[in-house]
Amino acid sequence: MSNSTMLNTKTLAIIATHGFEQSELLDPKTELEARGAITHIISINGNETIRGWDEKDWGEEVKVDKQIEQANISDYDAVILPGGQMNPDILRTDPKVVNFIKSADQESQIKAIAAICHGPWLLAEANIIKGKKVTSYPSIKTDLKNAEANWQDYETVVDGKLITSRNPDDIPAFIEAISEKLLN
Numbered sequence: 076m077s078n079s080t081m082l083n084t085k086t087l088a089i090i091a092t093h094g095f096e097q098s099e100l101l102d103p104k105t106e107l108e109a110r111g112a113i114t115h116i117i118s119i120n121g122n123e124t125i126r127g128w129d130e131k132d133w134g135e136e137v138k139v140d141k142q143i144e145q146a147n148i149s150d151y152d153a154v155i156l157p158g159g160q161m162n163p164d165i166l167r168t169d170p171k172v173v174n175f176i177k178s179a180d181q182e183s184q185i186k187a188i189a190a191i192c193h194g195p196w197l198l199a200e201a202n203i204i205k206g207k208k209v210t211s212y213p214s215i216k217t218d219l220k221n222a223e224a225n226w227q228d229y230e231t232v233v234d235g236k237l238i239t240s241r242n243p244d245d246i247p248a249f250i251e252a253i254s255e256k257l258l259n
Contacts, residue, residue: 081110081111081254081258082107082110082111082112082254082257082258083111083112084111085111085112085113085152085153085257086112086113086114086115086150086151086152087107087112087113087114087115087151087152087153087154087155088114088115088117088146088148088150088151088153088154088155088175088179089103089104089114089115089116089117089154089155089156089157090117090118090143090154090155090156090166090172090175090176090197091116091117091118091125091137091156091157091162091166092118092119092120092125092162092165092166093120093125093126093161093162093165094126094127094128094159094160094161094162094165095125095127095128095137095157095158095159095161095162096127096128096157096158096159096162096191096192096193096243097127097128097129097130097134097135097159098129098243098246099157099158099159099191099192099194099243099246100116100127100137100157101127101135101137102243102246102250103155103157103189103246103249103250103253104116104155106250107250107253107254110254112257114155115140115141115146115151116137116138116139116140116141117139117140117141117142117143117146117175118139118141118142118143119142119143119165119166119169119171119172121142122139123138123139124136124137124138124139125137125139127159128159128160128161128162143169143171143172143175144171146175148175148178148179148182148185149182149184151179151184151185152184152185152186152187152257153185153186153187153188153189153253153256153257154175154176154179154185154187154188154189155187155189155190155253156176156188156189156190156191156194156195156197156198157191157192157194158190158191158192158193158194158212158242159192159193160193162193162194163190163193163194163195163196163197164193164196166197167196167197167199167200172197173197173200173201176188176197176198176200176201176203177201177202177203180201180203180236185236186236186256186257186259187236187237187238187252187253187256187257188203188236188237188238189237189238189239189240189249189252189253189256190211190237190238190239190240191239191240191241191242191245191246191249192211192212192240192241192242192243193211193212193214193215194211194239195209195210195211195215195219195224195239196211196215196218198219198222198224198237198239199218199219199221199222199224202222203237204219204222204223204224204237205222205223205224206223206224206225207224207225207234207235207237208224208225208227208232208233208234209224209225209226209227209232209234209237209239210226210227210228210229210230210231210232210239210240210241211226211239211241212241212242213228213241228241229241230244230245230248230249231245231248231249231251231252233252233256236256238252238253238256240252
């Protein structure tokens with residue numbers, strides 16, 4: 076099977092708002108689409124675009140496909156949660172986002188819930204990491220431990236359908252873990 080058709084029946088929800096870490100949204104989106112997946116950017120702010128954070132300053136705008144209240148969990152095979160400090164901190168205060176993530180954890184057709192960098196804050200807020208192995212950006216390690224997760228310092232940690240990574244340097248391993256989970 077060619078690399079460009081491996082994921083051709085998979086639809087992925089990428090949940091983000093202003094301040095997402097640009098590489099953590101765009102790199103997985105681009106690579107997973109190159110493998111045949113369909114991605115939907117889902118947001119909360121009612122805007123047609125959201126702006127990324129590119130290391131030290133505002134980055135590119137990305138088109139929003141749906142607002143969270145329009146998204147139906149049964150339309151997706153995976154949920155991806157990019158990091159950055161602002162993006163997950165804003166999203167974790169939105170009950171619709173938290174409920175979407177809780178639903179993803181409970182739905183059997185969801186093969187992966189993937190969070191990178193500060194993205195695992197959302198997993199803690201959804202209360203789905205108790206007793207699970209996870210990783211993250213080091214600054215939220217204590218938050219995840221307080222949510223009773225088993226925090227580990229590896230580029231990517233997979234526990235059931237949860238996939239977590241630490242930072243932009245881990246994006247290639249993060250993408251591979253998502254692809255593997257979707258193909259099984």
